[in-house]
Amino acid sequence: MKSSFRMKPLKIGWASVSLLTLIRAGHAGESAVPGQLVVPGVSSGVLLQHYQGVLAPDANAPVGARGEHKPTMAQRAEQGRTLRVMVKHFVLSEPLPGPAAAKAQQIFTAFEGRQLGSADVVRVRNLLNAMLSREMDALTYARLPQQDISDGIVHFEIERGRIGRLELNNRSRVSNSVVSHYLPSNDVGERRNLDALAQMNRRLSALPGIGQAAVSLAPGDEPGTTNVTANITPASPIEGVLLANNSGAPSSGANMVGAQVALNSPLGIGDRLQSTLFYAPPGAQNAVGQGGHTSFAALSYDAPVGYRGTRGGVQYNRVDYTQGGPGDLRELFDGHGSADGIRTYVSHPLLARDDANVTMGASLEHKNLKDSFFGVMSRRRLWTGGASVSGFKAGQLAARPNVVRFDAELKAGQVQVLDVGINDDAAGDLSRSLISRRFAKLSVGGEYLQLIRPGLTFSLKGNAQFSLPRHHLDPSEQMSLGGAQGVRGYDSGLSTVDQGALMSTTLTQALEPIPGLSMSVFYDRGNGQISRSNIAAGGCGCTIPDNLMTVQAAGVGLDYHYGSKFSVSVVYARQIGAVPENQYQRRRAQTWVNAKLAF
Incomplete structure (x- = not known):
């Protein structure tokens, strides 16, 4: 039995960029632009569009500070003046970075060497500002000062707007002293801008105890400044989910119920205390798992x-199980x-947009594992360390939104076999060879989600594991090819593998008559090598036929969700091809049910 479990956090980072989001992107009605990918966080471009008049002084207003009382070029255009001048060149008050400089020159080239009126010059300024808002800091803009252009030279002054006063309106469970550390710096020489505010929003919104972080802008106390108020709304102090599924191990309890509860920011620092409980009761199992039961508990704490x-954290896991089956066989077996295991971890964002x-x-x-069969106990102890990277990228293909997700982990460790149990041979050679050994493995995964048309989404997902030395991994470190997260036509009784690969492709269609209902068709495939060691291959270093296996399945699924509170999915999958040699499967098809209720 695989003895490694990981908790799924209640607070989701990029989960809003998911299959559900892509479906919603095509059915958002007036709340979203058709075909636009909905992503969390604040956008500098959106803020600039809404508060354009606040961020930059009005170029059409007279410059009273210099005592100028003559109308500006834009005012002359509005007053019907039709003066036109041969414009030779446009000049900026300061150089721009490479990409922005090239695009500015493209704009200028289209107008240089032509007779231009005041309205034409204002148009150049508007095109220039649109480019600057995309390519540079969101508060950077070009200003058209009062000037004499009889020589054919038009000057633009590059202005860099400033955030003036920054106020905090915090109603969350995270203390003001903690939240204030996330505000953009006001040190001398450092510029606060909309990009810094967007980063502040992302970091604050990710903290347990905070529902949402958003900013409101108002005209500043000085020309060229904008006052900002950071509005922090609270999240629920307690979040929980009730779960029921049939994804457990067939022989020790496939039908499971569980709960996950999280306390958000109990110490007021953006921390989280979370617990998970699962139980497979003996009276709720089928004939294969009759009398079997499994209990799982996990407790974790993480903080900024x-x-x-x-973020860093610590997590403790504990699982106990009893194999089931027909009465006499269960007693004999x-x-x-x-x-049980304890894990410490830390994560850091390298890129956050x-x-x-x-x-x-x-x-x-660190893990301690015990398994007993036929009254003979096997005990192992593992120490592991790992480094990982994960992320996502949202984009578009043919004007339709898509998301690419990836993750990879390199893990190394040592397993110490305290009691080999029934795996020992008469001479004890196997026992001595397995007393202590090192291992390493590489796990990689990825997913591609593409909106084909409103309501129709394509998904391609895969993951693989490679055992780097030729050592047989402990079952807690192996990869599972079957079950609800693998090739869904097979139950989780398939042998776990030292190395292998899984691939799944899915087409999902939202069923419009019933909001929240969708149907999918899919194909799964898995390949694996059960053991990489010479021992499992008979000591010859060769590959035996039943050491490799390939499994395939196809099926349909039906999903329903009611907002974010309730969801249920039913999946029917049927095996394709023959069952691999020495692999027992009671059925040729599997039905998976998973229900969640949030509170």
């Missing part, structure tokens, strides 16, 4: 480390066991 998005994210992480873990 600094104020730049880094006498299968039972337990595992509304449309892209890259996070790196590191972890250390």
Whole structure:
């Protein structure tokens, strides 16, 4: 039995950029632009569009500070003046960065060497400002000062707007002293801008205890400044989910119920205390798992480390199980066991944008595992360390939104076999060879989501694991090819593998008559090598036929969700091709049910 479990956090980072989001993007009605990908966070471009008049002085207004009382070029145009001048060149008050400079020159080239009126020059300024808002800081803009252009030279002054007063309106469970550390710096020489505010919003919104962070802008106290108020709304102090599914191990309890509860910011620092409980009761199992049961408990605590998005935490897991089956066979087999582990971890965002994210992480873990069969106990102890990277990128293909997700982890460790159990041979050679050994593995995964048309989404998902040395991994470190998260036509009783690959492709259609209902068709495929060690291959270093296996399945699914509170999915999958040699499967098809109720 695989004895490694990981908790799924209640607070989701990029989960809003998901299959559901892509479906919604095509059915958002008046709340979204058709075909536009909905992503969390604040956008500098949107803020600039709404508060354009606040961020920059009106170029059409007279410059009273210099005592100028003559109308500006724009005012002359509005007054019907038709003066036209041969414009030779446009000149900026300061050089722009490479990409912005090239695009500015493209704009200028289209108008240089022509007879231009005041309205034409204002148009050049507007085109220039639109480019600056895309390519540079959102508060950077070009101003057209009062000037004499009889020599054919038009001057633009590059202005860099400033954030003036920054106020805090915090109603969340995270204390003001903590939230204030996330506000953009006001140190001398540092510029606060909309990009810094957007980053502040992302970091604050990710903290447990905060529902949403948003900013409101108002005219500043000085010319060229904007006052900002950071509005922090609270999240629920307690979040929870009730779960029921049939995804457990067939022989020790496939039908499971559970709950996950999280306390948001109990210490007021953006921390989180979370617990998870699962139980497969013996009376709710089928004939294969009759009398079997499994209980799983996990407790974790994580908190910010600094104020730049880094988080660290510790997690404890415990699982106990008893194998089920027909009465006489169950008593003869006498299968039972337990595992507990403690894991510490840290994560840090390398890139955090509304449309892209890259996070790196590191972890250390210690596990104790016990399994008993036929009254003979096997005990192992594992120490592991790993480094990981994960992220996503939102984009478009043929004007339709898509999302690419990826993750990878390199893990190394040592397993110490305290009691080999029934795996020992008469001479004890196997026992001595397995007493202590090192191992390493690489796990990679990825997913591509593409909106084909409103309501229709394509998904391609895959993951793989590679055992780097030729060592047989402990079952807790192996990869599973079957079950609800693998090839869905097979139950999780398939042998786990040292290395292998899974691929799944899915087409999902939203069923418009019933909001929240969707149907999918899919194909799954898995390949794996059960053991990489010479021992499992008979000591010859060769590959035996039943050491490799390929499994395939196809099926349909029906999903329904009611807002974010309730969801249920039913999946029917049927095997394709023959069952691999020495792999027992009671059925040729599987039905998976998963229900969640948030509170």
